[in-house]
Amino acid sequence: MIRRITALFFLGFASVCFAQLGGESTYxxxxxxxxxxxxxxxxxxITNFDKDVTEALYNPASINSDMHNQAALNVSSYLGGITYGTAAYAYTWDRRVQTFHFGVTYINYGEFDGRDxxxxxxxxxxxxxxxxxxxxxYNIPFTDFYVGANxxxxxxxxxxxxxxxxxxxxxxxxINENLDFHAALTVRxxxxxxxxxxxxxxxxxxEVNFGMSQTLEYIPLRWHLTLENLQEWPIGVSNPARATTDLSGNQTEEKVGFLNNTLRHLILGAELWPDRGFNLRLGYNFRRAEELRILDQRNFSGLSFGVGLKINKMKFSYTHARYTASANTSFFGLQIDLN
Known part of the structure; x- marks a missing residue:
């Protein structure tokens, strides 16, 4: 059974492993x-494994019995007046062995003027x-591995x-419970x-993503490291604004080196007091920072920070994310324990 699951997983991965980024595909x-x-x-x-029922929208392997009867609604005021959000709910059946997850992701692009x-x-x-x-x-029997599908x-x-x-x-x-260490791979x-x-x-x-996270032993902090878009390694695109011109008027495009390409796959995050009723969160997205930064100006693109607050059976979350000097986003979330 384990061999069949593993074979199907990598067969599906290999059959479509071609480069796809923004502007190259639909949806x-x-x-x-x-x-x-x-x-x-x-x-x-993609490595959280707790009551956060929305996590399973990005990694179905994170579905677990702690999500039972948890319902969440999240809304974001995105760029250019666009609004989008998610909703999620999980239910555990059969003596807390089987948990099913239901989710919705929506986006509204707003209203436009049409012309012929x-x-x-x-x-x-x-x-x-x-x-x-x-x-x-599904937890593979007698192992610390979980597999899931949406x-x-x-x-x-x-x-x-x-x-x-x-x-x-x-x-x-x-999941290594002794070290409180998680590692995950998603093919989406x-x-x-x-x-x-x-x-x-x-x-x-x-999209293919790989992530790791761990809670420190003596500090109530969990670090997160994610490598995104692994299906395409040379992810960097030269910026025309950074082209150089010599005395003869010849232009040379910006060269995106190996280190720059590597960093653009990297996302770092940290959550303080991850298991408490109040959480502080901080993250840095290297690709967003590099692609949206303005030359000779510091605008903190790629930086994000947020808080989580639990009151009785409700948990509120808020995040502010920096994109450019003129465009940032706010994300609001509410999760309710229906047990």
Whole structure:
């Protein structure tokens, strides 16, 4: 049984292991950060294994019985007036052995003015996308390994164009309880479009992430390290604003070296008092910082920070994330214990 699960996992990974980043695929909203806690820790954190029911939207291997009857709602005021959010719920069945997870991810792009080829107004239109997910986790017997999967149905409406698709996420997590150390690997958005926008079948935003985290022995702090977008190693793109010009007027593009490419895959985060009723969180996303920074100006792009506060059976979370000097985001979250 274990061999079959492992073989299927890596077969699915190998069959679609090609480079996909922003602008190269459809349904890009599937890779947006899922919760304020994840956003505060830099984004794409996949190693939490606790009551945080939203975590399973990014890594189904994190589904566990502690999530039983936990419901969460998260909303973000994103860039350019865009709003998006997530909702999640988990239920444990069969003597706390089997836990099922349900999730929703949505995005609303707002309202736009429509015009024809001659510039004449044709009214307004909007765009929105939604993904519904169902997840399940399995602890491989007599091991510290957990495997999980999410099945997703995706709908998208952009002006008069519509599309429906399906995808699955696969995750595996290793937990060493003695060291309080977690390591995880996720392969996300393996799928296809069932119906296309205009007769052209587009790729889904396939993504491979690896993460580690550990709570320090004598300090109430948990560190997180994530390597994102491992399906494409040379992730850096030269910035035209950083091109150099010689005396003859010849331009030389910025060269993104090996170290720069490596750092752009890295996300670091830290959570103070992770098991208490009050938490402080801090994160740094190297790729966001490098791609959005302004030359000769310090604007702290890539930095994020947040707090979590538990009151009785409710837990509130808030995160502020820096993108550019003129555009930042706020993320609000509420999780309720329904037990």
């Amino acid at each position: 890009q909203f599937l890779n947006l950060i899922s919760s304020p806690r994840q956003a505060a820790l830099g984004g794409k954190i 080829l001659n510039g004449i107004a044709t009214g307004t239109f909007s765009g929105n996308e939604v993904a519904l997910s169902f997840g399940y986790n 099945a997703k149905v995706i709908t998208s409406q952009l002006e008069q164009y519509n599309s429906v698709g399906g995808a699955i996420d696969l995750g595996v997590m290793y 958005n393996l799928g296809t479009q069932f119906t296309t926008y205009a007769g052209v079948n587009e790729r889904l935003p396939f």
